[in-house]
Amino acid sequence: MRPGDLRDWLAAVEATGELRTVRGAHWHLEIGALCELDYRLPTPWALLFDDIPDYPRGRRVLAGAAASPARLGLTLRLGPDHSTLDLIQALRGQLTRWAARAAEFAPREVADGPVLEHVYEGDAVDLTAFPAPFWHEGDGGRYIGTGGLLLTRDPETGWINGGTYRMQLLDRNRLGLFALTGKHARIHLDKYAALQEPCPVVVSLGHDPLFALLGGIEVPYGVSELAYAGAIAGEPVEVLRSPLTRLPLPARAEIVAEGFVYPGDTAPEGPYGEFHGYYSAAEAPQPVIHVKRLLHRRDPILLGSPPGRPPHDYSYWASILRSAVVFDALVEAGVPDVRAVWQHPCGGARMLLVVSIRQRYPGHARQAGHVAAQCRGGGQVGRYVIVVDEDIDPTDLEQVMWAVATRSDPVRDIDLIRRAWGSQVDPQFVTLPEGGLTNTRAIIDACRPWEFRDVFPPVVGASPELLARVRARWGALLGLGQ
Ligand SMILES: Cc1cc2nc3c(=O)[nH]c(=O)nc-3n(C[C@H](O)[C@H](O)[C@H](O)COP(=O)(O)O)c2cc1C
Numbered sequence: 001m002r003p004g005d006l007r008d009w010l011a012a013v014e015a016t017g018e019l020r021t022v023r024g025a026h027w028h029l030e031i032g033a034l035c036e037l038d039y040r041l042p043t044p045w046a047l048l049f050d051d052i053p054d055y056p057r058g059r060r061v062l063a064g065a066a067a068s069p070a071r072l073g074l075t076l077r078l079g080p081d082h083s084t085l086d087l088i089q090a091l092r093g094q095l096t097r098w099a100a101r102a103a104e105f106a107p108r109e110v111a112d113g114p115v116l117e118h119v120y121e122g123d124a125v126d127l128t129a130f131p132a133p134f135w136h137e138g139d140g141g142r143y144i145g146t147g148g149l150l151l152t153r154d155p156e157t158g159w160i161n162g163g164t165y166r167m168q169l170l171d172r173n174r175l176g177l178f179a180l181t182g183k184h185a186r187i188h189l190d191k192y193a194a195l196q197e198p199c200p201v202v203v204s205l206g207h208d209p210l211f212a213l214l215g216g217i218e219v220p221y222g223v224s225e226l227a228y229a230g231a232i233a234g235e236p237v238e239v240l241r242s243p244l245t246r247l248p249l250p251a252r253a254e255i256v257a258e259g260f261v262y263p264g265d266t267a268p269e270g271p272y273g274e275f276h277g278y279y280s281a282a283e284a285p286q287p288v289i290h291v292k293r294l295l296h297r298r299d300p301i302l303l304g305s306p307p308g309r310p311p312h313d314y315s316y317w318a319s320i321l322r323s324a325v326v327f328d329a330l331v332e333a334g335v336p337d338v339r340a341v342w343q344h345p346c347g348g349a350r351m352l353l354v355v356s357i358r359q360r361y362p363g364h365a366r367q368a369g370h371v372a373a374q375c376r377g378g379g380q381v382g383r384y385v386i387v388v389d390e391d392i393d394p395t396d397l398e399q400v401m402w403a404v405a406t407r408s409d410p411v412r413d414i415d416l417i418r419r420a421w422g423s424q425v426d427p428q429f430v431t432l433p434e435g436g437l438t439n440t441r442a443i444i445d446a447c448r449p450w451e452f453r454d455v456f457p458p459v460v461g462a463s464p465e466l467l468a469r470v471r472a473r474w475g476a477l478l479g480l481g482q
Pocket residue numbers: 146147161162163164165166167178179180181182183184185212215216217218219305314318
């Protein structure tokens with residue numbers, strides 16, 4: 001699979017039997033609602049929508065791309081035969097290794113590529129030519145950029161960032177861009193605004209879902225997501241050099257739009273059904289991308305990735321990848337004996353983070369909790385960080401809450417961090433004009449207190465040997481087998 005090429009990816013997924021083509025679903029709400037039904041299945045399908053009313057056959061939308069272990073494994077080039085647990089295991093330390101190798105896989109400039117099959121400039125640009133879905137009934141409009149990748153350059157260092165940020169279709173040549181404070185693209189936009197210069201941008205709207213995975217997680221500042229994708233695929237991403245923005249254009253992308261964001265120029269955007277399961281604030285002014293050039297392949301495919309009440313399009317893979325980001329950050333910060341990390345999907349892979357450790361010294365649990373709460377993968381719009389001992393499986397909420405209920409004392413074991421990095425889409429604050437620019441974190445230390453660890457009452461439960469013995473004798477009676 002060539003990195004960036006969605007057609008290669010589709011061929012590989014078709015071979016797994018996990019791809020379904022849906023014909024005739026309407027872009028207005030039907031595609032979104034069908035996706036919602038899909039995400040609630042134990043193993044959601046990848047859905048390719050074709051014959052969309054008002055659009056010619058071939059103008060397609062793909063959703064649910066990496067919502068199963070097989071497809072996430074394929075997208076990360078780890079193969080399709082992994083369980084969720086295997087993937088978590090395989091990713092330990094792997095993100096750091098890929099990031100370290102990114103420089104060796106800088107994008108390769110090419111002279112030609114399938115994205116040049118159709119090129120429009122100036123007045124010929126028409127973004128309404130693609131079946132951008134109206135995903136949720138309460139959305140403020142049609143969202144064309146949901147699984148996209150926005151490329152921006154840091155005007156001071158030249159570094160090119162790739163990030164996934166929602167984009168509303170405003171009209172034929174304008175997109176509303178929602179990049180929250182502190183996000184890399186937002187920092188770049190602010191730097192251009194301070195210079196009173198237009199910010200050049202490129203957005204890929206359909207591609208190998210690997211681009212959306214990397215655009216959607218916390219890749220370190222200064223690392224190019226395109227190079228990172230090359231490191232994962234083991235070959236560089238092919239790009240064309242734009243004569244307009246001088247930014248790289250992914251040559252094998254389905255649809256690429258490029259143009260400028262002008263300082264101070266905003267338009268009403270939103271609301272939009274967000275990753276935590278609530279609508280974001282009512283319509284609010286956001287930066288606008290003025291699209292000057294549009295390129296696409298023949299019969300292009302939009303990559304859709306709608307959020308909503310979890311499970312949603314990306315809650316599965318975001319939990320796995322963001323857990324791996326936090327795991328690596330803990331290790332890099334020198335926190336020893338981290339056993340596992342889990343960003344729970346029910347917290348939108350941000351708001352409920354559990355870390356299990358093997359306690360080695362007094363203060364170890366608080367150290368793990370505070371680092372997890374403040375590293376980039378756990379830093380934004382977090383809410384609760386729970387630290388548990390190694391006998392607790394952090395992915396099992398029943399076990400986690402048992403530890404909270406029995407091993408922590410509220411006064412002693414809950415630390416608060418005030419005025420931490422918040423978000424305009426935090427459901428607690430959407431009624432405020434600026435949203436929750438900062439919020440509070442609770443770190444719950446649910447480990448056995450260090451000083452009592454040797455006298456803490458033992459856990460009740462038959463020993464594995466006793467259980468095995470009685471199961472062998474009477475298990476069948478309970479329908480347990482051997
Ligand atoms: C499908 C999807 C949609 C997202 N939408 C937004 C968004 O609209 N605004 C935003 O600030 N972050 C959004 N995010 C989160 C960012 O992509 C994420 O924080 C990422 O790290 C941003 O890139 P950066 O670290 O280079 O800024 C989205 C993530 C995904 C996976």
